[in-house]
Amino acid sequence: MNDLIATEAPNTDTSIMPVSMQDGISLMPVEVQKQALEQYDERRKFFLKWLFGHLIEGIHYGFPPGCECKFDEAGNLQQWNSKTQSYTKVSPSQWVAKPSLYRAGAKLLIDLLKYKTDYATDMDTWKMAGEPKGTIFRRCTLSSRINGQRIGEGTGAFEIGKKGMDANAAIKMADKRADVAAVQNSVPVVGELFTQDAEDKLAERKRGSIESRRSQILATVTKALVDNKSKWPKEPEDFIVVAAKAMFGPNWRMTSHGAVDEFEKAIAENRINWDTAEVKK
Numbered sequence: 719m720n721d722l723i724a725t726e727a728p729n730t731d732t733s734i735m736p737v738s739m740q741d742g743i744s745l746m747p748v749e750v751q752k753q754a755l756e757q758y759d760e761r762r763k764f765f766l767k768w769l770f771g772h773l774i775e776g777i778h779y780g781f782p783p784g785c786e787c788k789f790d791e792a793g794n795l796q797q798w799n800s801k802t803q804s805y806t807k808v809s810p811s812q813w814v815a816k817p818s819l820y821r822a823g824a825k826l827l828i829d830l831l832k833y834k835t836d837y838a839t840d841m842d843t844w845k846m847a848g849e850p851k852g853t854i855f856r857r858c859t860l861s862s863r864i865n866g867q868r869i870g871e872g873t874g875a876f877e878i879g880k881k882g883m884d885a886n887a888a889i890k891m892a893d894k895r896a897d898v899a900a901v902q903n904s905v906p907v908v909g910e911l912f913t914q915d916a917e918d919k920l921a922e923r924k925r926g927s928i929e930s931r932r933s934q935i936l937a938t939v940t941k942a943l944v945d946n947k948s949k950w951p952k953e954p955e956d957f958i959v960v961a962a963k964a965m966f967g968p969n970w971r972m973t974s975h976g977a978v979d980e981f982e983k984a985i986a987e988n989r990i991n992w993d994t995a996e997v998k999k
Contacts, residue, residue, distance in 0.1 A: 765907060772830060778823030779912060819912035821894045824901040827908065833860045833869055835900075837893050843873045852878045854888050858896035860904050872899025882966045882977045931978045938985060946992040960995035 746754065773779055828835060840857035847855070854876055860869040874895025878888045902909040940954040950957050958981075965980060984990050989998040 762907065769827075769907070772826060773823055775817070777820070778826055779817045779819050781817045817912055819898055819902065819908065821897055823912075824897040827901050827905065828860065828897070831905070832863045833904075834863045835860060835897065837896065840873045840896075843875075847875070850877075854878065854885070854892045856889065856892035856896045858893065858900040860900050870900060870904030872896050872901070872903045874899055879966065880977075882980050931982075935978065935981060935985075938982075942985070943992055948992040950993060950995065957995050961990055961997055964995065964997040 827833075836859045838857050838859070840855040843857070844850070844853070844855040847853070855873060856875070857871055857873050859871040861867060862869060874892045874897070876883075876888045876891035876895065878885050880888070881891075883891065902912065936954060936958065939958055942948075943950055943954060943957065961984075962977075962981065965984065966977065984997055990996070991998075
């Protein structure tokens, strides 16, 4: 399953069949090549049918913003045109929507294919990336639960403080991304069909841009300071900085939907002192 044709073909002389497409198929006689390629096509079709019989759109995978399939009343495929801010007709041969594989989809495939996951800090990739401070790089290695054979690996990275997450949470997020990368690297058809995880981008499409949400927070805080007859001596922008530092630490960054969610939640739950900007846990 690892290479789509790494399974035995029924009723076929496996002594003349390649285990994978890298095993010298071009050196075989034409008739043997034909047989091998036909078997490959059949296995691929079966695997794809099996794959999408288990994966559910919206749970295990989804389309990046602007790439969702859309059809007009005549059944013509359309694509979003950012210049005209409208959908325009396109040919399926020119554009095919490519969904993103989510962590839930990667985990399901790991389970269905009977893979085992092992995680480790990826210092080599961290060094190649310029040793960015505060960024965690993790490597996920996949192996067979049946015979222990190594299948492949993938690396994921996440910055401490992003989405208001501490080091432990950042490690989990890096592992999540490493899962997806490992599956895409190890199962060729998955890498062909899916892009990297785009859940954060989907969240932005649903909830609006970070900039617009931060502007809304500023408006909310400004109004709340007035409504609560606050004794805060500085500007609303300064209030947000102090409150955010209380929530996320000195290296706070309101640059993710997760961080904005947490700040909005603190406001909604009335955990912010409008005189001092202190935030209750």
